[in-house]
Amino acid sequence: MQAAGRLEAQNSQGILTRIGASVLYGLEILGQSVNWALRTLGSFGEIPKRAGLILDEMVRIGTSSLFISSFLAFFVGMVLVVQTADQLEGYPQEVLGSIVGLSMTKELGPVLMAFLLAGRAGSAMAAELAAMQVYEEIAALRTLDIRVESYLILPKFIATALTLPLLILYADIIGILAGAFAVAIDPAIHVSVNAYFHNLQAYLKFSDIITGMVKGLVFGAVTAILSCTIGLRARRGTEEISNATTSAVVWSFITVTVFDYIIARIVLIF
Amino acid sequence: MKPEEGVRIELKQVTKAYGDKRVLDELNLVVEAGETLVVIGKSGQGKSVLLRLSAGLERPDSGEVLLNGVPADTYRIIPAQKKPFRMAMVFQGSALLNSLSVFENVALYLKEHGMAKGEDLDMLVMNALTSVELEHARDLYPTELSGGMRKRAAIARALATRPDVLLFDEPTAELDPLLSAEVAEVIHKIQSAHRMTIVVVTHNLVFARQVADRIALLEDGRIACSVKVSELLNAEYPPLRAFIEAAALA
Structure with missing residues (x-):
């Protein structure tokens, strides 16, 4: 009995220790991210000097995400129409246009594209910086008096924050058009394409599109800083590169979701 | 001391630990201006840590690292254009930026700090590449270079x-004896062309003998002994003797 009690105490201590360690780890990442974010903001004066690197990053992020974002947005748009139509059985289906339009622009477009960006560009950033840290390239930059936040983080930060809103706009358009395509070809949907677009036009405001793009700006900036921070935390050993990649994606997903809620609340206040 | 008289490196009572492991333990070391000091020691003795502390890349837990009287960590944060002297480091794995060509890697410091552009930049970079006989590789990328070429590009x-001040971290690591001799030759050329304080850490005693003015043995976190290279073979300190015999120099 006593032995069982001790084992139970050990187990519960183990769980508490693990929870405590996770909380500390999270706070450490948060603190370091804020630190890198402030240092990166302090390097904004060097944006003109880094214009070439920013453009290169934008092209890299855009080309690596464009095809898959088209694919994703297309099928999400179609699924949205099919599922909503099913739920609306017995009700007028004209509202499909506004439901797809508002869902894509305000929520699905920004969040899906942010997840996609975290999975593609964010993980690549974390891996790149982790490898540079492990192979002492970061230390080499420091001996050359080159600031990491200006030379490495700033271009990724600006490029991601600018590219994600554009990707979101693109995904919104593809998703809405895919919804129209589903309306046109699916025999279970009893609404015309014209009515779909008419309803979309009646309810979708320009501010909804801008809200989604502003979300993209924030998500992009947050993903870049988190991915760079996690990459730079790598110390020794190649396994830290793969760990950084996975951590960057997981932390970006969590943070994007939290910021999504915060922005949604702020927008509703105004 | 003015930089034209060289840079003196002084480590005073330096301690550095990682977790429970005390890597450097109240270490004292002076590298005189213009001297080439080679620090030898077994793997894991903290040779690279000593170099990173000297470069101001890490801070000691206690003690001081002074470069002509300036604390190394203070020196590291002085902007490039205002530094009283310049210090460079050649890393064990070369640490070239893979996204840049050899030329761009070598030009990086000058370009980044606006110290040269156009034809001047071209000339300075080509001079550096010529001094390590790598001018033909200017447009290659680090992944296209052999180990010896990468090391020479890092030196350039x-x-x-x-x-x-020039710091070398294990310059012959992963190099065969012929490539090691190439690197030694490059260091000789640097020594004859510039009055520079050079610190090399290595466990390759053959190489150490080729380039050093003085050799210091790092053991148990401290400099256990230090001898002029001309006196190396007569050294009596047992751990150093063991090194000499293991390297088949005796």
Whole structure:
């Protein structure tokens, strides 16, 4: 009995220790991210000097995400129409246009594209910086008096924050058009394409599109800083590169979701 | 001391630990201006840590690292244009930026700090590349270079900063004896061309003998002994003797 009690105490201590360690780890990442974010903001004066690197990053992020974002947005748009139509059985289906339009622009477009960006560009950033840290390239930059936040983080930060809103706009358009395509070809949907677009036009405001793009700006900036921070935390050993990649994606997903809620609340206040 | 007289490196009572492991333990060491000191020691003794502390890349837990009287960590944060002297480091794995060509890697410091552009930049970079006989590789990328070429490109990058102090971390690691001799030759050329304080850490005693003015043995976190290279073979300190015999120099 006593032995069982001790084992139970050990187990519960183990769980508490693990929870405590996770909380500390999270706070450490948060603190370091804020630190890198402030240092990166302090390097904004060097944006003109880094214009070439920013453009290169934008092209890299855009080309690596464009095809898959088209694919994703297309099928999400179609699924949205099919599922909503099913739920609306017995009700007028004209509202499909506004439901797809508002869902894509305000929520699905920004969040899906942010997840996609975290999975593609964010993980690549974390891996790149982790490898540079492990192979002492970061230390080499420091001996050359080159600031990491200006030379490495700033271009990724600006490029991601600018590219994600554009990707979101693109995904919104593809998703809405895919919804129209589903309306046109699916025999279970009893609404015309014209009515779909008419309803979309009646309810979708320009501010909804801008809200989604502003979300993209924030998500992009947050993903870049988190991915760079996690990459730079790598110390020794190649396994830290793969760990950084996975951590960057997981932390970006969590943070994007939290910021999504915060922005949604702020927008509703105004 | 003015930089034209060289840079003196002084480590006073330096302690550095990682977790429970005390890597350097109240270590004292002086590298005189213009001297080439080679620090030898077994793997894991903290040779690279000593170099990173000297470069101001890490801070000691206690003690001081002074470069002509300036604390190394203070020196590291002084902007490039205002530094009283220049220090460069050649890393064990070369640490070239893979996204840049050899030319761009070597030009990076000068370009980044606006110290040269156009034809001047071209000339300075080509001079650095010529001094390590790598001018033909200017447009290649690090992944296209052999180990020896990468090491020479890293030396060229360091030389392009026109340093007063040059630190080498295991310059012959992963190199065969012929490539090691190539690197030794490059260091000889640097020594004859510039009055520079050079610190090399290595466990390769053959190489150490080729380039050193003085050899210091790092053991148990401290400098256990230090001898002029001309006196190396007569050294009696048992751990150093063991090194000499293991390297088949005796």
